Structure formats: C-alpha cells, structure tokens
Amino acid sequence: NRSIHLASRPHGAPKAENFRLETAPRPSPQAGQVLLRTVYLSLDPYMRGRMSDAPSYAPPMQVGDVMVGGTVSRVAESRHPDFTVGDWVLGASGWQDYALSDGKGLVKLDPNMPHPSHALGVLGMPGFTAYMGLLDIGQPKSGETLVVAAATGPVGATVGQIGKLKGCRVIGVAGGEEKCRHAVEVLGFDACIDHHHEDLAEQLAQACPQGIDVYFENVGGRVFDAVLPLLNTGARVPVCGVVAQYNSTALPEGPDRLPLLLNTLLRKRMRMQGFIIWADYGDRYDEFYRDMSAWYAEGRIKYREHRVEGLEQAPDAFIGLLEGRNFGKLVVQVGET
Numbered sequence: 001n002r003s004i005h006l007a008s009r010p011h012g013a014p015k016a017e018n019f020r021l022e023t024a025p026r027p028s029p030q031a032g033q034v035l036l037r038t039v040y041l042s043l044d045p046y047m048r049g050r051m052s053d054a055p056s057y058a059p060p061m062q063v064g065d066v067m068v069g070g071t072v073s074r075v076a077e078s079r080h081p082d083f084t085v086g087d088w089v090l091g092a093s094g095w096q097d098y099a100l101s102d103g104k105g106l107v108k109l110d111p112n113m114p115h116p117s118h119a120l121g122v123l124g125m126p127g128f129t130a131y132m133g134l135l136d137i138g139q140p141k142s143g144e145t146l147v148v149a150a151a152t153g154p155v156g157a158t159v160g161q162i163g164k165l166k167g168c169r170v171i172g173v174a175g176g177e178e179k180c181r182h183a184v185e186v187l188g189f190d191a192c193i194d195h196h197h198e199d200l201a202e203q204l205a206q207a208c209p210q211g212i213d214v215y216f217e218n219v220g221g222r223v224f225d226a227v228l229p230l231l232n233t234g235a236r237v238p239v240c241g242v243v244a245q246y247n248s249t250a251l252p253e254g255p256d257r258l259p260l261l262l263n264t265l266l267r268k269r270m271r272m273q274g275f276i277i278w279a280d281y282g283d284r285y286d287e288f289y290r291d292m293s294a295w296y297a298e299g300r301i302k303y304r305e306h307r308v309e310g311l312e313q314a315p316d317a318f319i320g321l322l323e324g325r326n327f328g329k330l331v332v333q334v335g336e337t
C-alpha cells in the first residue's frame, strides 16, 4: 500500500519536500470493515489549508499524517453487511492506494454511472459549492451581470453555467487564452478575461458596462481589486475561496484597501458572505443533486476533468493546482477501474 504523507508544513507554496511517499503492507479489514481500493483521488485547493497549522474552519493535518482527500474507490474486501466486493463508493481515503473504513460517511455510487470520477466534481463537492453559493447567497436574477474567476475550474465553470441558466450575463476570469476560449465557446460565458493581462481592471470594466451584480469570489487578490469598483448597489458577493492568497506569507503590497472595501460595502449596500459548503449546506445536498444531475444529463451543464495518472504524481499536480496549471477538475487516477 503506497501512501503520501505530510512530511513538513509548507512556508509559502508547497514543495516536493513537504510530501513523503511510504510503502506498507496492504491492511486487512476486521469484522464490520471494508477495504477500499482507490481509483480516483480528488485534489482540491482546501488541502493547502490543512497542511498549515494556521487557525481555520477545520483542524489541520499533523505532520506525518496521510494527506487528506476525497476519493472514489472500489470495495476490494468486505466484512461489512452493506457493502459487496466491486461496489463503487465515494469516500475520503486520502492520498493512498488502499484504506480501511467502517462504512461511516461512505456513499455508494450508482454502478451504472458512466463516469464515477464525476462524483468528485460537477456531481459532488465542487458542484454543490457552486450551486449553493451562487443560488442561496448570490441570488442571481435574469438580466444581471455575474462575474466569476477560476472560471474553468469545477466551481467556477459550474457557477457561470448556472448563471447562464438563470438568465445572467456571465463574465469569467481565467488564466490564459485557452482557458478563456473554453469558457466562452464550451461553457457559454458571454466573455472571459485573462487575469495575467496588465490591464485586467480596464478589460473587466469594458466587459461589464452595466456594472457587476453578483461576484462569486474564488480567488481574491488582483481580481478582487479589479471587481470592487464595478460592484453595483445591492451587489451580492458569495465568498467561496481566495486561492490567490493560500500560499501568501505576508499581506499584499500596495496601499491598504480595507477602507475602500468598507466604504464600498456601505455606499453600495452590498452583501458579502462567506460559506463552508458541508457546514452550512450539508442538509441540502439532495436538492442540489436532483437539479444538477438533470442539468448534466440534459447537457445543459458541461464538465471538464484534468486527469493525472499515478499516485506518485499527486504532489506535483497539487502544487500546480495552486498556480493554475490545471485545466478543469484535477483528479488523480490512482488505480485501475
């Protein structure tokens, strides 16, 4: 059983030396347990927070722990009455080939699901995050302008497409021309702006002649600086993530923007609200799944996966996720289907 552990806490961007690959005999299930064989491992930005011991909404990993992560696995051995060898399950085995489970928290997947890995993306946690954050906090209305960054990732792509279903004008922000083209041509956004451009703020202003009614915050940093002056009276800002800041070790350079933010909040009577998907909306998963599985089956929501082969590639792929090297939902294929 190969497993990847937190070898040390990163300072700034994670590096290869913060991870350690270990090999141990495959564990055997006791009565009431199953042995899971990981097929797909999800890599997500929140893992950067767990590697750090700064206070957060979830306790940090300890140095030496197996890296945490959502997984889609096959039941390899079962001594649990509810599971049979070969079942597909959604769980949280982390970065390893095999894991034992007592069945708590495991979700059996439909054996006829054409792409089980999609349970880690559009039909799972990131899709759920997009759905609740946009609809419950963003409250988009037909004709309004919605802006979302990390526009080709699983959260951003889903946010923008739901925005289109609700009749919004949707402007994406993404890293690079190819991603921007995908946002417009495949996902159906009205425009998409490359945040690497020096004149990001001017380009965004041009793309949003009516201002911004909903800004779905995924990244923070320069993108938020460009968005802030464009927000309309009564704008809603679901604060989902600030991935541009996850590797920061100091406050950003330049003048203090806090007074500007407070002033804008007041004058524009805006609403900014942070949320943590499972903690705030765990009891509404069925509502999400009903809508999203229908939209997805009808082809109204498109989904792109970025697949990496082999558990040993996980650290490098994860480092790349925080730099925008992924193009779509980042998933590691750990084992055979």
Ligand code: NDP
Pocket (backbone or CB within 6 Å): 044, 045, 046, 125, 126, 129, 149, 150, 151, 152, 153, 154, 155, 156, 173, 174, 175, 176, 179, 195, 218, 219, 221, 223, 239, 240, 241, 242, 243, 244, 245, 275, 276, 277, 278, 321, 322, 323, 324, 325, 326, 327, 328, 329, 330
């Ligand atoms: P993505 O697959 O979109 O990956 C992150 C992306 O962020 C990168 O691909 C990159 O895209 C973009 N990015 C990285 N650095 C910067 C930067 N400096 N400026 C602008 N963009 C940057 O991730 P997810 O869709 O999984 O997650 C999106 C956000 O949602 C994250 O902030 C994540 O933490 C948050 N999240 C929050 C949850 C909650 O419960 N609140 C649950 C799930 C996710 P590009 O190349 O296009 O810039």
